Structures are given as C-alpha cells and as structure tokens.
Amino acid sequence: xxxxxxxxxxxxxxxxxxxxxADQHHIPGxxxxxxxxxxxxxxxTGFREAFKLGMHQVIYNMLYRLNNEHLNCDxxxxxxxxxxxxxxSASINSFVYRGNTPQRLHVPRLLSTMTxxxxxxxxxxxxxxxSLGAFSKLRPWSKVPQIAAGNYKFTARELRYLIRxxxxxxxxxxxxxxxxxxxxxxxxxxxxxxxxxDREIQKTLNLYPSWEEAVNRNxxxxxxxxGHAMMGFNYSKFIIDLRKILKKYRIARLERPxxxxxxxxxxxxxxxxxxxxxxxxxxxxxxxxxxRNDARIDIISWKDGDYINVVSGIRPGSLRYNKGGEYxxxxxxxxxxxxxxxxxxxxxxxxxxxxxxxxxxxxARLYGAxxxxxxxxxxxxxxxxxxxKAQSTPFHxxxxxxxxxxxxxxxxxxxxxxxxxxxxxxxxxxxxxxVLQLFRQQ
Numbered sequence: 001x002x003x004x005x006x007x008x009x010x011x012x013x014x015x016x017x018x019x020x021x022a023d024q025h026h027i028p029g030x031x032x033x034x035x036x037x038x039x040x041x042x043x044x045t046g047f048r049e050a051f052k053l054g055m056h057q058v059i060y061n062m063l064y065r066l067n068n069e070h071l072n073c074d075x076x077x078x079x080x081x082x083x084x085x086x087x088x089s090a091s092i093n094s095f096v097y098r099g100n101t102p103q104r105l106h107v108p109r110l111l112s113t114m115t116x117x118x119x120x121x122x123x124x125x126x127x128x129x130x131s132l133g134a135f136s137k138l139r140p141w142s143k144v145p146q147i148a149a150g151n152y153k154f155t156a157r158e159l160r161y162l163i164r165x166x167x168x169x170x171x172x173x174x175x176x177x178x179x180x181x182x183x184x185x186x187x188x189x190x191x192x193x194x195x196x197x198d199r200e201i202q203k204t205l206n207l208y209p210s211w212e213e214a215v216n217r218n219x220x221x222x223x224x225x226x227g228h229a230m231m232g233f234n235y236s237k238f239i240i241d242l243r244k245i246l247k248k249y250r251i252a253r254l255e256r257p258x259x260x261x262x263x264x265x266x267x268x269x270x271x272x273x274x275x276x277x278x279x280x281x282x283x284x285x286x287x288x289x290x291x292r293n294d295a296r297i298d299i300i301s302w303k304d305g306d307y308i309n310v311v312s313g314i315r316p317g318s319l320r321y322n323k324g325g326e327y328x329x330x331x332x333x334x335x336x337x338x339x340x341x342x343x344x345x346x347x348x349x350x351x352x353x354x355x356x357x358x359x360x361x362x363x364a365r366l367y368g369a370x371x372x373x374x375x376x377x378x379x380x381x382x383x384x385x386x387x388x389k390a391q392s393t394p395f396h397x398x399x400x401x402x403x404x405x406x407x408x409x410x411x412x413x414x415x416x417x418x419x420x421x422x423x424x425x426x427x428x429x430x431x432x433x434x435v436l437q438l439f440r441q442q
Contacts, residue, residue, distance in 0.1 A: 002427040005365035006030075006272040007226040007402045007409040009180070010043050010066060012428065013096035016225070017077040017173075019432030021368030026072040027096075028372040029269040029403075033276045035375045038258040040267060041070070043095070046394035052254035063105055063135065064122050067098040078171070078432045079127050087439060088169040090129035090162065092138075093155040093177060099127040105135045129169055131158045138162065152176045152193075156200035163207050168218075171435065176200075188228040188400045215418045219438060224412030225428070228400035229271060232385045235397060240296050240382055241389045242266050242273060246287065252278075254391050266390035270403035272369075273388040275378040284378060291380060299343070299359075299381035299405060303370050310343045310366075314383060319343040321363060329354035331425050335363055359405045361427060366405060381405050 004015035004022065006029045014020075014027040022028055031042050031049075042053050043062045050058040061070075071077075079089045079099035091097040103126040131138045138158050155176055162168045179193040186192075201222065208214035232238030243251060243266070252262040258278070264287075265276040275291075277284055284302055288311065291300050297313040310319040317340030325336030327348060341348060344366075345357035356362055369379055382388055387401045395401070402409040416422065421441075423434040 001414045002360040003226045003410050006269045008269050012225045015429045018075045022372035023368040031267040033265045048392040088128045090169050090172040091127040092131045092174040094175040097126045101128045103130045108134045151178050185399045219418035223414040226402045227409045229408040231396050233398045238386045268388045268390045268393045270401040271382040272403040296386040298383040301379045327352045360410045
C-alpha cells in the first residue's frame, strides 16, 4: 500500500480518514508554517522544539486545532460519512479523530502544570465512542502508562473492553503508536515491537470462540501508516543542516514571533522539509540553487503557476508537470509532463502510461504537499540514509526516520481478513471508499 506525503502520522491519518491527499484535507505535515497567522504549527515533533515553540501551543494544536480548525471542513471523514448512514464508529488512540459527536478531552493535571494549560477540559467533535489515552478513556478507572496517548497495551485493552461489553460499533480505528518511537532508535529491522503488538492482537482474537468466528463476525484490517528508512551513523555525512546551507539568510527562530526582517522559515518533517521564503525580494531560484549544491537532497520542488517544478542535488536537468494531459498513470490520474523523468524515477511507455519506481504515486503526492496550504515555499526530500535538521530538530543517527517520498517510507503492508474484497488501488488514500463500499454492500 502507498502511504501519503509527507510520510508523517497526521498527514497519513488525515488521508486515510478523508480519502484525499494533503491538497484537499489541508494537513501539510507534523510541522508547517501558517502564513495567515505568521506562526509555525507543530503537532509534536520533539520535546526541544515543542518547548521552544511553547508546550501549551503544541498540545492545543495536537488535541484541538488539528481536528477542529486545520483539517479541511469541506472534506468529510469516514466517521462523518458513516454517521450519515446511521452507523456508529470508534476512534482509539488516534490524534486525527474528527466526527460529529461532542466529546470532552480532559487535560491531566501533570501535563496541565507542565504546559501552563488554563483549561482542564476541552470540548471537541469526535466519534461516538472515543478513547485517547489520558485525555479520554473508555474505562474511567484505568491507568495510562504515559502522560498523553496510551501505549500499545492500554490501546488494546480499550478495544477488548468494547468487545467484552458487546459495545463494538460498526467501524473502529485502533492506533498502536509507540512502535514508531521504538523503531526510530532501534532501526527498521527491530521486530520486538511488532511481536508485542502481535500478541495484543492475538489476545483480542482470543475473545471469540475461535479465530474463524472472529473473522466471520467482523472484517479485520491490520496495516502500517508509514515505513522507516535506515539512517547513517556519521553526523556530518547524513544530517543535512538547513541552517548551514542557508546561513546567508535570516532564519526565523522557534522561541520568538516571526520578525519582519525574517527571510526564511524552516519546518522539518524528518526526511522532508518545507522551506518558506518570506522575503518577497528574495527569488526562489537563489534558494533553490543553494539547495542543489548538496548531493544529499534528491528532490527539490516548488510551484510555478499551475505547474510543479522539480530539480535535484543528485540528478541533472529539471521536470515540470501539471494535472490533466496526455499521460495516464497506473492510478488512472492524468498528467502533463515535461523534462527529465528520472528526477521522480518515472517510466513512461510509448502509449503514455506512467509507472512509478522509487517514489510511488509521486506526481499526486508531491502535488498534494505543494498545494496543501498557502505560502511561498519549497519542498525538499532527503536521499536514503539522510535526514534534515533545523533549530532543535530531533534526528536519528544509527536508527531510522521517515517523512520522505521514497518507497522505503511510502510502502506499507495491509492484511485483510473477513472479506475477499480489496481497495480499487493499493493506496491508503483509497481505503475510505473501500470501507464505505463494504458497508453499502451489506
């Protein structure tokens, strides 16, 4: 299955739940710049970044603004569509949860004290059955092992509680988030975390008289949201410090408001980054040329009117493309394409059929990121083994990271049991229509 882009949790989950890429759901990444508010929007990329931006603001973005303000109200989530069909749903341990049922989010006292949060409760729109760690629990007496979101055991216990009480709704999304953190440090070949979650899934299936009965009663789907790319061990070789590449310019700092003299804003999403050019007298081409001098940056892309331009620090030439045109890709999307197709590892047949190599569904996913929000910005993508850094950005030497367009992070597994039906295309963006179709066929 092909993930969304950037391959960061909130963007992926928004694509999964809305059936759209970022150009329609408007969640650009875990870290981006809001031009209208002149603020960096961060949903929790790391403690140091969050501390400098303001923990209160990051928590509020993650808990409330993500779903109630940033996620485009003109697109519907699968929860909202199912509610229109009279089918209840549940969201367990997912920070993207928008439904149409008012729910209370309780901010734990310790977290409230740490962040100087004024409100101990927030009212949000979520699913009829809603669990999000310490913020909202199905079992009021239960203890959450972490300050915020529940760990894999807590998450699985919430799901099993619904099954035991015969309260499992028509559709449930259950997110096991802590595997991601472990793999960041241990690397993508570590399987202990997968085995731990696998045991929790076994315990869940064991609640039924047999696993066959579990499959007869429900359709089960187990999937990843993004892959991980192995990182190198040498800081100077594998960490791309954008501040050094762009040191000639005044770069906005996390701990203070945007200043009128600031020329650039850097928003890093691990192996992908947005570079915002605030200075209208500073041509994009100047910044692009500096980026092209670094052979660790494999994709550099920006908007030019209706077109998307692509160059690279590795490969020569340029590529220019737009929606609609004579070429049709394997997902039945049409494109106008000019230039060096090697830049996105595209293969085009004599009949105009487009196939993807190292960057699955690259044309649509890159288009989505560049049209996800207003602004004058450049998208950069690191080559395998490398990761971007800006002020206080976490990095993962010797571990693994994600965020980029590369197939290492973009291809994820999907296991389906209980139906022979499959999505129209093997992409997470097609899962919403697939699930809705299953309900329509009942």
